[in-house]
Amino acid sequence: MEDAQSISDQCGVSSCDFNQAPSFESQSFRVRGSLARALYRKQQHDDFLSNFDKRKWYQCDLSEVPSSLASKFVQLDPDQDTLDFLEESEKKSDWILTQMWHSLAKLFLGWFMTQTSINGWLQRGSMFVLSQSHFRKILRVEETWSSGSLLDLGAGDGGVTAHMAPLFKKTYATDVSPTMxxxxxxxxxxxxxxxxxxxDKKFDVISCLNLLDRCDEPLKMLDQIGGSLATDGRVLMAIVLPFSVYVESSPDHKPKESLQIKGSSFEKQVESIVKNVLEPANFEIVSWSRVPYLCEGDLQQSYYWLDDSIFVLKKRHTD
Known part of the structure; x- marks a missing residue:
């Protein structure tokens, strides 16, 4: 049975605990056997998730941010692609023997492979950030919109990239993992x-989804992104909140550069990101929203999620 830390590791976000269903330890009877207990708890967790109002993932208290920022908020909701991902996650989570094999393989491979590469090799732990419909909506473009080139930084297994790629003539990607x-x-x-x-390339759209808290030099990356945008290009950026850094390649898992993100709530941290990170990097907010950063589950529950702030940015050109 994996604990919360190992579940976070499988998703490549070891310093952040994915949101889980409530604990169901107090029961009127005791289920015997470790596997039986695990399956029983999973059933309880999944019952909770099936009744959970998923619209809450997208809600934001706009009264907590300046009106200039609130006016750029785009309300999203769980659409059919999102629900399809959750349904597929539930099916995979019920593959008991496969989940047990994944757990055993992870223990062995962890001695000489990174968690990201293990996920790629096992083809487990796929992510979902936003659908193609969400992508169009937050970019504020028509359904017939298309563009020239997309670069997806830190694309992982390409699951998230696949929702955006059909809208572009050419799609580029990066990742540090050879497997990915x-x-x-x-x-x-x-x-x-x-x-x-x-x-030596310019891109019409650059996506940087849940990467700034994973990379060693986030400020340098922001500068590189700004310099690589085509004229009138856009950046799609997602940042998990509450903000917590974890650099997989670093011995102490700490970055060389720190981002000054503060605030006691999701909304206040969004305001801090804009004021202390994005504006100093010469980016202007076009639109923003709140979405769940979803991850396929395991023997504990069918899927997990983090709270994602997501921004569409354009380069602010200075004289």
Whole structure:
């Protein structure tokens, strides 16, 4: 049975606990056997999730942010693609033997592979951030909209990229994991080197989803993104809140550069991101929203989630 830390590890966000259903330890009877207990708790968790109002994932108290920022909020909701991902996660979570194999393989592979590469090799722990419909809505574009090039930084297994890629003539991607890069190439994306993707290309849209809290030099990355946008290009950026950093490649898992994100609530941290991170990096907010950062589940429950702030940005050109 995996604990909360190992579940977070499987999703590549080891310093953040994914949101879980409430504990159901107090029962009128005791279920014997570790597997039986695990399956019983999973049933309780999944019953809670099936009745949970998923619209709450997208709610924001706009009274807590300045009116200039509140006016740019785009309300999203759980659409059919989101519900399909959850349904597929529930099916996979019920594959008992597969889940047991994943747990055993993870213990062995963890000695010589990163968690990200293990996930890619096992093809487990896929993520969902937003659907194609969500993507269009937050970009404020028509249903017939399309564009030239997309770069998805830190694309992982390409599951999230796949929702955006059909809208572009050419899709590029990066990832540090050799396993993930192989998966991306098999899907037809051109994989660029993580150290020089920004040198000689311009992109119409750059997506940077849940990456700033995972990379060693987030301020440098913001500068590279700004310099790699085509004229009138857009950035799609997601940041998990509450903000918590974890650099997988660093011995102490701490970054070289820190982002000054403060606030006691989701809304106050959004305001801090805009004021202390994005505006100093010469980005202007086009729109923003709140979405769940979803991850496929395991023997404990069918799926997990983090709270994601998501922004559409354009470069603010200074004289």
């Amino acid at each position: 890069k192989s998966l991306l190439q098999k899907q037809g994306y051109e994989v660029l080197d993580v150290d020089n993707w920004y040198i």
